[in-house]
Amino acid sequence: xxxxxxxxxxxxxxxxxxxxxxxxxxxxxxxxxxxxxxxxxxxxxxxxxxxxxxxxxxxxxxxxxxxxxxxxxxxxxxxxxxxxxxxxxxxxxxxxxxxxxxxxxxxxxxxxxxxxxxxxxxxxxxxxxxxxxxxxxxxxxxxxxxxxxxxxxxxxxxxxxxxxxxxxxxxxxxxxxxxxxxxxxxxxxxxxxxxxxxxxxxxxxxxxxxxxxxxxxxxxxxxxxxxxxxxxxxxxxxxxxxxxxx
Numbered sequence: 001x002x003x004x005x006x007x008x009x010x011x012x013x014x015x016x017x018x019x020x021x022x023x024x025x026x027x028x029x030x031x032x033x034x035x036x037x038x039x040x041x042x043x044x045x046x047x048x049x050x051x052x053x054x055x056x057x058x059x060x061x062x063x064x065x066x067x068x069x070x071x072x073x074x075x076x077x078x079x080x081x082x083x084x085x086x087x088x089x090x091x092x093x094x095x096x097x098x099x100x101x102x103x104x105x106x107x108x109x110x111x112x113x114x115x116x117x118x119x120x121x122x123x124x125x126x127x128x129x130x131x132x133x134x135x136x137x138x139x140x141x142x143x144x145x146x147x148x149x150x151x152x153x154x155x156x157x158x159x160x161x162x163x164x165x166x167x168x169x170x171x172x173x174x175x176x177x178x179x180x181x182x183x184x185x186x187x188x189x190x191x192x193x194x195x196x197x198x199x200x201x202x203x204x205x206x207x208x209x210x211x212x213x214x215x216x217x218x219x220x221x222x223x224x225x226x227x228x229x230x231x232x233x234x235x236x237x238x239x240x241x242x243x244x245x246x
Contacts, residue, residue: 009214010118011036011081017176017230019078020145026075027220030058033076039120041166041185042079044070047148048137050196052166052187053081059187061194063136065156067187080168080178082120088209092125095202102182108209118212119169125205130158130186132195163188165197175235
């Protein structure tokens with residue numbers, strides 16, 4: 001991807017319907033993924049932890065919340081990645097919850113006539129509390145993501161911590177291709193802990209926000225992908241596991 005087209009484009013691996021229905025096999029490697037952006041989120045083969053891509057480096061939050069660097073050869077079944085350029089910057093103070101944060105972000109993109117576009121954001125700040133989760137790997141195939149997470153997921157919280165939220169927004173009409181609305185992952189400033197965020201309170205922060213107008217999807221190449229009934233993916237389950245609702 002050349003410099004003239006890499007900005008304003010989202011690269012997605014597979015679809016959320018496929019992940020929700022249990023397609024957790026590798027589609028690309030970590031090394032292949034990070035050729036397509038410097039900011040994003042996703043998961044790893046077998047849903048082995050939460051992915052945070054920041055400054056062009058891919059990190060894995062393990063089931064205890066600790067962070068490691070995955071191998072470039074590790075598989076990726078699902079991810080969203082973009083080059084963050086910085087279309088808009090603004091400051092935040094005293095945000096009490098993740099829903100309040102989403103409302104603020106929605107207002108900003110609505111003001112920019114962007115509710116029907118994709119967005120990627122990075123929020124660097126000081127957090128009073130971050131409630132997060134991650135999970136360990138599963139080898140089970142054709143089990144829904146909700147059922148898989150019911151046995152592998154662990155929740156944890158961080159208090160008075162500096163770090164970064166990586167945030168990806170897909171509009172409602174793309175629901176199923178990805179989660180409609182905002183999806184947030186956290187990593188600490190020292191890159192030691194992180195995970196998928198389902199609630200938070202933020203003291204102060206700075207937002208860097210980009211509007212995304214192009215989408216490239218890399219679907220799985222293997223024949224097994226075509227046996228999944230992707231239209232049967234439950235939207236309620238997707239909301240529960242991807243956005244902490246349910």
